[in-house]
Amino acid sequence: MSAVGIIVEYNPLHNGHVHHFNKAKEITGAEHAIAVLSGPFLQRGEPGIVSKFARAEMALAMGADLVLELPAAYAVQPAEWFAFGAVSLLHATGVVDSLCFGTESGTLDLLLPLARILAEESPELQERIAFHLRDGMNYPAAYSRAAAEAANMPGDESDVLQTLQQPNHTLGLHYLIALNRLGSPIRPLTIPRIHAAYHDEQPSHAAIASATAVRKMIVEQDLAAASPYIPESTLRILDREFREGRGPVTWNSFRGSLMHILLTGAPQDLAGLHEVTEGLEHRLRRLLFTLKEPTVGELLQALKTKRYTHTKLQRMLTHILLGHTKREMSPEALAQGPGYLRVLGFNGRGRQLLKRMKKTASLPVIIKPSSFEHPQLTLDLRASAAYANAFPHPTTQSMFRDYLEAPIRYPE
Incomplete structure (x- = not known):
């Protein structure tokens, strides 16, 4: 019973994701596929356009x-x-044999040896990162430069630096580093990203566009404009969610909640929250006085500097919105790893995987969140409630869905 793992956000699921999924099954020969899906808020600090449950349903479909x-x-x-x-x-499922992810090049020739070097987190690497930060670089640029310098690999240092300036390569490298640090037997594979780059805001292909472009079409035009780029099952789910008042959700859906926190929170309280660094709590308050219309987009634009990327600032605002403290998100806390395997949905084959995981999983498998306690789960439930409260038509059922409904059981 082989299984391939994929790490996804599906914001929303589009034809490029279908291509990745099908190729992952093809090149691994896996009988099963397990998706790890981000919850209400995503890696770059954005909210999902629809809920985690709707996006999990897209994956199952x-x-x-x-x-x-x-x-x-x-x-x-x-x-x-x-x-x-x-x-x-x-790794904790005990049933995943391979991990397949997309990269710009479609090869791991450079990333695999680089990951083995960087997995050690040498003092030299940390010193180089700190040096470049002091020189005015933002963290992603400083890390890429330090990694290129510390790699000491045959060939031109610029090859490493150029590779790490591409977002899918950077994420793929960190997947490989994590596998090394965990001593995981999971086999990594990659496929090339096709027809659309990660940040492309306009489609250049008849059927494949980036998630960024798809969201832009949905928000600025309508769902029909995005329909050539998403599968029929995604289209149906999005249409249902929008009609029932559960989307589309954007950063400005949280404008009222976020501004309330920024206007009423003392700077010293903001300073205790994750990613509020180097006096940003004071800069936030000062900038609020300068904005004509204090939308989240305008605030982000005003905050952005060479040192602070748009993504870092979005994540900071998400942590402020959700009240994530520096203690909760410290490297020491995160290094402990996730504390459970939370099931959002499964089909008949997934049910067989869950039966097998009862014997193989090294973490508790959570079907009913109300029956389990963990600090990370508390953060998850708070995030889901805060997210649903920003729906065009919020309901108690939506805000407390984690407690009120079982995981999605999707037919074969």
């Missing part, structure tokens, strides 16, 4: 057998911790 939730503690994090959390979950 495509053919995934089991969908597990990546805890919020890891979902809204830089690549290192996002990858560590997701890979830890796949």
Whole structure:
């Protein structure tokens, strides 16, 4: 019973994701597929356009057998911790044989040896990162430069640096680093990303567009405009969610909640929250006085500097919105790894996987969150409630769905 793991956000699931899924099954020969899915808030600090339950349903409709939730503690994090959390979950199932992810090149020739070097987190690497941060680089740029310098691999250092400046390569590298640190037997494979780059805002292909472009079409035009780029099952789910007042959700859906926190929270309280660093609590308050219309988008634009990327600032605002403290998100806390395997949905084949995981899983398998306690799960439930409260038509059922409904049971 072989199983391939995939790490996804599906915001929303589109034809490029279908291609990745089918190729993952093909090149691994796996009988089953397990998806680790980000919850309400995503790696780059954005909210999902629809709920985690709707996106899990998209995965099951495509053919995934089991969908597990990546805890919020890891979902809204830089690549290192996002990858560590997701890979830890796949490793903890005890049933995943391979991990397949997309990269710009479709090869691991450079990433595999680089991951073995970087997995050690040498003092030299940390010193180089700190040096480049002091020189004014943002963290992703500083890490890429330090990794290229510390690698000491045959060939031109610029090859390493160029590779790490591509987002899928960077994330893939951290998947490989996590596998090394965990001593995991899971076999990594990659396929090339096709027809659309990660950040492309406009489609250049008749059937495949980036998730960024798909969301832009949905929000700025309508669902019909995005329909050539998403499978029919995704289209049906999105249409249902929108009609029933559960989307589309964007950052500005949280404008009122976020502004309330920023306007009423003392700077010293904000300073205790994750990713609020180097006096950003004071910069936030000052900038609020300068904005004509304090939308989240305008606030992000005003905050952005060479040192602080748009993504870092989005994640910071998400942690402020959800009240994530520095203690809860400290490296020491995150290094402990996820504390459970939370099931969002499964089909008949997934049910067989769950039976097998009763014997193989190294973490508790959670079907009913109300029957389990863990600090990370508390963060997940708070995030889901806060997310549902921002729906166009919020309901108690939506805000407390984690407690009120069982995982999705999808037919074969």
